[in-house]
Amino acid sequence: xxxxxxxxxxxxxxxxxxxxxxxxxxxxxxxxxxxxxxxxxxxxxxxxxxxxxxxxxxxxxxxxxxxxxxxxxxxxxxxxxxxxxxxxxxxxxxxxxxxxxxxxxxxxxxxxxxxxxxxxxxxxxxxxxxxxxxxxxxxxxxxxxxxxxxxxxxxxxxxxxxxxxxxxxxxxxxxxxxxxxxxxxxxxxxxxxxxxxxxxxxxxxxxxxxxxxxxxxxxxxxxxxxxxxxxxxxxxxxxxxxxxxxxxxxxxxxxxxxxxxxxxxxxx
Amino acid sequence: xxxxxxxxxxxxxxxxxxxxxxxxxxxxxxxxxxxxxxxxxxxxxxxxxxxxxxxxxxxxxxxxxxxxxxxxxxxxxxxxxxxxxxxxxxxxxxxxxxxxxxxxxxxxxxxxxxxxxxxxxxxxxxxxxxxxxxxxxxxxxxxxxxxxxxxxxxxxxxxxxxxxxxxxxxxxxxxxxxxxxxxxxxxxxxxxxxxxxxxxxxxxxxxxxxxxxxxxxxxxxxxxxxxxxxxxxxxxxxxxxxxxxxxxxxxxxxxxxxxxxxxxxxxxxxxxxxxxxxxxxxxxxxxxxxxxxxxx
Amino acid sequence: xxxxxxxxxxxxxxxxxxxxxxxxxxxxxxxxxxxxxxxxxxxxxxxxxxxxxxxxxxxxxxxxxxxxxxxxxxxxxxxxxxxxxxxxxxxxxxxxxxxxxxxxxxxxxxxxxxxxxxxxxxxxxxxxxxxxxxxxxxxxxxxxxxxxxxxxxxxxxxxxxxxxxxxxxxxxxxxxxxxxxxxxxxxxxxxxxxxxxxxxxxxxxxxxxxxxxxxxxxxxxxxxxxxxxxxxxxxxxxxxxxxxxxxxxxxxxxxxxxxxxxxxxxxxxxxxxxxxxxxxxxxxxxxxxxxxxxxxxxxxxxxxxxxxxxxxxxxxxxxxxxxxxxxxxxxxxxxxxxxxxxxxxxxxxxxxxxxxxxxxxxxxxxxxxxxxx
Numbered sequence: 001x002x003x004x005x006x007x008x009x010x011x012x013x014x015x016x017x018x019x020x021x022x023x024x025x026x027x028x029x030x031x032x033x034x035x036x037x038x039x040x041x042x043x044x045x046x047x048x049x050x051x052x053x054x055x056x057x058x059x060x061x062x063x064x065x066x067x068x069x070x071x072x073x074x075x076x077x078x079x080x081x082x083x084x085x086x087x088x089x090x091x092x093x094x095x096x097x098x099x100x101x102x103x104x105x106x107x108x109x110x111x112x113x114x115x116x117x118x119x120x121x122x123x124x125x126x127x128x129x130x131x132x133x134x135x136x137x138x139x140x141x142x143x144x145x146x147x148x149x150x151x152x153x154x155x156x157x158x159x160x161x162x163x164x165x166x167x168x169x170x171x172x173x174x175x176x177x178x179x180x181x182x183x184x185x186x187x188x189x190x191x192x193x194x195x196x197x198x199x200x201x202x203x204x205x206x207x208x209x210x211x212x213x214x215x216x217x218x219x220x221x222x223x224x225x226x227x228x229x230x231x232x233x234x235x236x237x238x239x240x241x242x243x244x245x246x247x248x249x250x251x252x253x254x255x256x257x258x259x260x261x262x263x264x265x266x267x268x
Numbered sequence: 269x270x271x272x273x274x275x276x277x278x279x280x281x282x283x284x285x286x287x288x289x290x291x292x293x294x295x296x297x298x299x300x301x302x303x304x305x306x307x308x309x310x311x312x313x314x315x316x317x318x319x320x321x322x323x324x325x326x327x328x329x330x331x332x333x334x335x336x337x338x339x340x341x342x343x344x345x346x347x348x349x350x351x352x353x354x355x356x357x358x359x360x361x362x363x364x365x366x367x368x369x370x371x372x373x374x375x376x377x378x379x380x381x382x383x384x385x386x387x388x389x390x391x392x393x394x395x396x397x398x399x400x401x402x403x404x405x406x407x408x409x410x411x412x413x414x415x416x417x418x419x420x421x422x423x424x425x426x427x428x429x430x431x432x433x434x435x436x437x438x439x440x441x442x443x444x445x446x447x448x449x450x451x452x453x454x455x456x457x458x459x460x461x462x463x464x465x466x467x468x469x470x471x472x473x474x475x476x477x478x479x480x481x482x483x484x485x486x487x488x489x490x491x492x493x494x495x496x497x498x499x500x501x502x503x504x505x506x507x508x509x510x511x512x513x514x515x516x517x518x519x520x521x522x523x524x525x526x527x528x529x530x531x532x533x534x535x536x537x538x539x540x541x542x543x544x545x546x547x548x549x550x551x552x553x554x555x556x557x558x559x560x561x562x563x564x
Numbered sequence: 565x566x567x568x569x570x571x572x573x574x575x576x577x578x579x580x581x582x583x584x585x586x587x588x589x590x591x592x593x594x595x596x597x598x599x600x601x602x603x604x605x606x607x608x609x610x611x612x613x614x615x616x617x618x619x620x621x622x623x624x625x626x627x628x629x630x631x632x633x634x635x636x637x638x639x640x641x642x643x644x645x646x647x648x649x650x651x652x653x654x655x656x657x658x659x660x661x662x663x664x665x666x667x668x669x670x671x672x673x674x675x676x677x678x679x680x681x682x683x684x685x686x687x688x689x690x691x692x693x694x695x696x697x698x699x700x701x702x703x704x705x706x707x708x709x710x711x712x713x714x715x716x717x718x719x720x721x722x723x724x725x726x727x728x729x730x731x732x733x734x735x736x737x738x739x740x741x742x743x744x745x746x747x748x749x750x751x752x753x754x755x756x757x758x759x760x761x762x763x764x765x766x767x768x769x770x771x772x773x774x775x776x777x778x779x780x781x782x783x784x785x786x787x788x789x790x791x792x793x794x795x796x797x798x799x800x801x802x803x804x805x806x807x808x809x810x811x812x813x814x815x816x817x818x819x820x821x822x823x824x825x826x827x828x829x830x831x832x833x834x835x836x837x838x839x840x841x842x843x844x845x846x847x848x849x850x851x852x853x854x855x856x857x858x859x860x861x862x863x864x865x866x867x868x869x870x871x872x873x874x875x876x877x878x879x880x881x882x883x884x885x886x887x888x889x890x891x892x893x894x895x896x897x898x899x900x901x902x903x904x905x906x907x908x909x910x911x912x913x914x915x916x917x918x919x920x921x922x923x924x925x926x927x928x929x930x931x932x933x934x935x936x937x
Contacts, residue, residue: 050798084800096795098788105779109788113800115781119809122780123773129780136781176800305710355895361709365656366850367894369713373843374887381880488839492721495714538725541718548715549703 002027003065003180003211004049009058009076011044011235018044019055020235026180028065031202031212033222035246036232037255042215043093045232046184049213050090051075051083062086064179066209085113089178091169093185093215099158103149106157106168107140110175114139140175146208147171148201163194167201174205181205183214187221199225223247231255275404277525278518283410283479285517286417287313290472291494292501292509293424294465300441300504301461302357304364308348308372309469310491311379315341316470317482318379321388330393338470344375345466349459357458372488379484387481390474413475420468421510428506437461441504489537496544516540610775613861617764621757630756632868634828637760637767640864641821643849644767644774644857645814650846651854652783653810654790655705656713658842659720663815665727665837666693667822672740672832673733682746686823693819694812701811705804720842727834739833746827753827763824770817774857786810844883847890853900862901 002025011019019041026032034042047053049060060075064087073086089110098106115136121129144150147170152160160168166186173181183202187195195218202225206212216222222229222243229246231239233255239246246252291313298306320337324330352367393412398405428434437457440447448454472490473482493516501512520540524533620633642660649655670689674680680688704715727734734740745754746762753759777783789796789803797803826832844867852863871882893900899907 052794052798080794080797081800081802084798088798090798092795092798096792098784098791098795100791101784101787105784108781109784109796109801110799112781112785117781119777119782119813122777122782125776132781133779172799305714307713352891352895359894362650362654362656363894363898365710365713366846367891369658369843370847370850370887370890370894372887373840373847373890374884376840377880377882377884377887381878381884489721492714492717496718499714534729535725538722538729541722541725544718545703545715545722548707548711548718 001063001065003030003063004213005059005061006045006049007059007061009045009048009055009060011041011048011053011055018235019048019232021058022232022235022237023058024230024237024240026211026213028211029206029209030227031206031214031225033226033229034213034215034232035217035219035222035229039234040232041235042232043184044235046090046182046215049075050088050182051078051080062088062180065211066177066179081113084176084178087177087179088182089173089176089180090182091166091173091184091186093188095162095165095169097157097160097165097168097172099156101157102153103144103155103157103160103168104137104140104153107143107171107175108136110143110172111136111139113176140171143171143175146174146201146205148197163190163198166190166198170201170205174210178210180211180213183212183216185215185217187216187218195221270403272403273525275402277521279401279404279406279410281518281521282514283413283517284476284520285497285514286413287472287476287490287513288493288497288516289510289513290417290420290468290475291490292497292513293421293506294469294472295495295498296504296506296509297424297461297465297468299498301437302353302458303361304353304368305495306462306465307365307368307491308375309465309494310487310489311372311375312341312345312466312469312487313473313476313490313494314379314482314484314487315344315375316473317390317477317486318383318388318473318484319470320474320477321390321482322383324390330391333390334393334474337474338467341470341473342463342467345462346459348466349462353458353462354455372491376484376487379487383484385483385485387483387486388477389481390477392478407479409475409478413479416471416475417510420471421506424464424468424506433457433460492544493537493540496540496547499544499547516543519543609858610772613771614768617768618761621760625757627756630760632872634756634760634763636864636868637763638821638825638828639845639848639867640767640860641770641824642814642818642845643852643860643864643867644770645817646845646849647852647854647857647860647863648774648777648786648810649814650849651857651859652778652786652790653807655807655811656709656846657716657811657814658713658839658846659700659716659718659723660814660818660845661837661839661841662720662723663693663697663818664822664825664841665723665834666696667819668826668832668837669727669734669740669822670819671823671826672743675744675827676740676742682744682827686746686820686827689823690816690819693815697812697815698808701808701815702804705807705811717839717842720839724834724838727837734834737833737835739831740826741831743826743830743832745830746824759828763828766820766824770820771857771861774860778857782806782809840883844886847886851886851889851893851900853902853904855899856902859900859902866901 004026006025007023009019009022010017022041022045034045036042044053048055055076058076061072062075063072067087075083075088078086098109101109115132117126117129117132120126141150141153144153147167149164149167149171152164157168170181170183170186186198186202190198199221202212202214226243228241229243230237231246231249231252238255239249239252241249291309294309294312295305298304298309316337319340320333323333323336328336348371352371356363356367392407392409394408396408398407400406428438436447436452437460439450440452440454440457476482494513497512497516498509499512500516501508501510520536523539524536621630624630642664646657646660649657667689670692671682671685674685674688675682700719704712704719707715728736745752746759747753748758748762751758753762778787785796785801785806788799789801789806793803848863848867849860850863851866852861853859870885871879874881874885897904897907
């Protein structure tokens with residue numbers, strides 16, 4: 001039973017078709033990568049899966065594997081906060097951390113849907129508010145541990161270096177306890193050491209049972225961590241398979257790897 | 269309602285509509301160059317009217333008083349840009365809103381301290397008996413308002429389409445990054461825009477003051493209506509601003525005339541704001557351009 | 565490094581108490597002491613302020629000064645609401661005078677026309693304001709930045725026009741006279757000292773509630789959506805709901821202030837509830853400082869005291885000074901007066917120009933920003 005089924009999804013902006021009849025599946029506890037040249041429609045597809053944007057056509061069915069009993073929902077017809085509550089977690093290509101909060105408070109925001117204390121509890125500091133605050137803090141610390149930021153909880157988020165900002169976004173998304181984690185170019189701007197640390201973290205998250213779908217330009221990283229790869233070109237899916245198959249797919253090489261991958265392989 | 273009455277309301281509508289159009293044009297100029305909505309725009313209109321009254325009662329001939337008033341307000345607009353806007357060109361939208369709101373408060377109060385609370389008026393630009401059009405009376409000032417408004421609109425068109433500086437301003441509006449790479453002096457473009465916007469607004473104030481009285485507090489209402497006109501015509505489009513202004517003036521005037529209810533005139537202002545809210549609420553995404561979701 | 569001033573750190577008491585409770589044997593006692601200590605520390609500013617505010621009538625009997633302090637409390641209420649709305653959630657309202665007006669007229673009309681008990685009138689007027697806030701907030705809060713500002717400005721104007729034009733109901737420009745004062749346990753609050761204690765109690769409760777907010781689930785949600793709505797919603801935050809909620813709360817605070825005003829001065833007319841007051845409230849909130857709830861206290865204090873000081877020369881200068889101060893504060897002191905002492909003493913390691921940075925919303929969609937940089 002797949003976690004995510006993207007079925008015939010199309011998204012047009014004006015006259016441009018950014019994503020055209022794309023279908024693929026993501027299976028449980030798998031790391032799947034979405035690759036393709038710039039403008040291939042990867043980020044558009046990500047926004048569709050996280051319900052920030054809606055497709056013109058098609059369905060995006062999601063069933064959370066870690067919360068059994070949850071019904072399947074169509075992400076093409078819901079709002080981002082509902083998608084999050086259903087078990088979609090995501091990070092952003094351009095850092096979207098809350099810079100005025102501490103690292104720990106950033107991750108506590110990720111616990112939002114797990115709390116119920118509303119404005120009144122907050123205003124009056126009711127016992128429920130105190131209880132939930134303590135629980136949220138504990139869960140946030142756990143999420144930070146999982147993302148490898150356990151030692152950075154108290155510092156201001158805006159003083160984190162870029163590599164750790166990515167990890168913070170991952171921790172924040174993990175705090176929502178997602179069944180499917182979407183990572184939008186998590187390795188962008190990282191040096192080799194940071195990329196290595198990220199790869200380890202992502203694999204560990206997968207081993208914990210979280211399914212991962214990621215968009216990435218760093219081919220070394222993609223080939224290293226992914227169980228399966230989907231290749232988009234001009235909004236259409238041109239290939240899908242194991243990293244090994246993708247490497248040798250002539251169409252993929254022509255569309256994409258021809259330039260980037262060969263150039264990237266050398267230094268690794 | 270007779271044709272005569274109808275025409276009377278139409279003339280009243282396009283007269284006040286012309287001033288809304290000029291105010292809306294002022295909003296549009298600044299918005300296009302900087303993305304800022306200037307909440308002090310209505311105060312420029314008010315300042316134009318009051319300055320002209322002062323200059324005229326100080327002995328200046330009417331034409332000189334009008335030109336002098338526009339010049340004074342233009343200088344105010346330039347100073348406003350240099351002192352308040354320039355330091356916050358890169359700040360958040362909220363900061364920019366707050367600064368222009370603060371400026372409107374300061375300008376309005378300064379006007380009260382200078383000119384007092386009394387509403388004042390200018391004499392009509394030309395003497396002469398009202399014209400009669402199908403039985404409806406048209407005062408000569410109406411012709412002045414329409415004529416000068418049309419001239420300003422045409423002059424702005426020529427400036428933006430034909431002159432190098434005008435093209436530079438438009439380039440900055442269309443693609444700021446590219447404009448900057450081409451070496452267009454952005455700071456000067458913004459300064460010029462605020463000056464031009466203040467001048468256009470002041471002209472509107474001078475034109476309308478012989479018809480409706482002007483006081484220190486008139487600016488807020490005119491500004492809000494000018495913005496409503498700009499929204500109605502599609503924010504960012506100069507032609508839309510003019511069309512929106514005239515449409516708003518007509519809607520206002522005719523709804524007062526057509527509503528079978530004697531108390532309706534008291535609600536005239538509310539009609540403009542109702543239109544503003546309806547347009548804002550009905551198509552917020554259309555007005556904001558693309559949905560932000562695509563820009564993650 | 566406290567970004568939000570001391571008061572709001574109160575919420576962190578729980579976190580510290582948990583840590584204190586973990587220390588091995590004897591934990592109970594230490595936990596008790598730790599909690600009491602951090603509680604006191606977090607609340608010290610608030611306790612001191614409350615103590616001073618509530619005991620003033622003991623040594624101050626001059627009714628003129630008492631009335632100024634009463635107006636301080638009445639101004640403080642809507643400013644707290646705007647501080648939350650603008651500072652935490654990043655949403656502007658240039659129409660909040662309308663909610664003060666609704667509160668004042670609600671109270672005035674319910675008591676004078678329908679003979680309701682003043683307290684019931686305060687409550688019902690607040691309910692009405694909340695309802696209006698929902699009706700206007702649902703469509704308006706979908707708008708951003710300038711559009712929201714203009715929509716709320718238009719809303720404020722419409723309410724003002726209705727107050728003037730619905731003569732049969734509101735008395736038009738003549739206003740409403742002979743509004744009964746509030747009563748408490750048989751004591752009339754026409755007594756300025758009694759009124760002082762009651763109105764300040766109400767304002768302090770609002771202040772306490774607002775100070776509690778930032779370090780809570782809801783408070784963090786507001787800060788998050790202020791920073792970026794997309795990231796906030798991707799973390800499960802219902803952005804529209806939270807914006808509406810804080811808008812309604814700020815409307816209720818404003819309405820209660822209006823009710824207190826009506827029952828205190830016993831006469832109201834529409835001109836006091838126009839755009840100028842709306843703008844003044846935003847100006848006060850900004851000048852006081854949006855980075856901390858204490859900014860509202862500074863702002864409201866300035867709004868009440870400045871006219872008194874300037875009255876020696878010419879009271880009309882007040883709004884001019886406010887307009888200019890807003891510009892100066894935005895440019896040179898983004899944390900407002902509340903942040904000024906720390907800024908002057910060099911206690912801030914950086915200059916986290918809060919409004920400027922915090923309210924970027926979706927920074928990428930800010931058109932023309934490249935050109936402006």
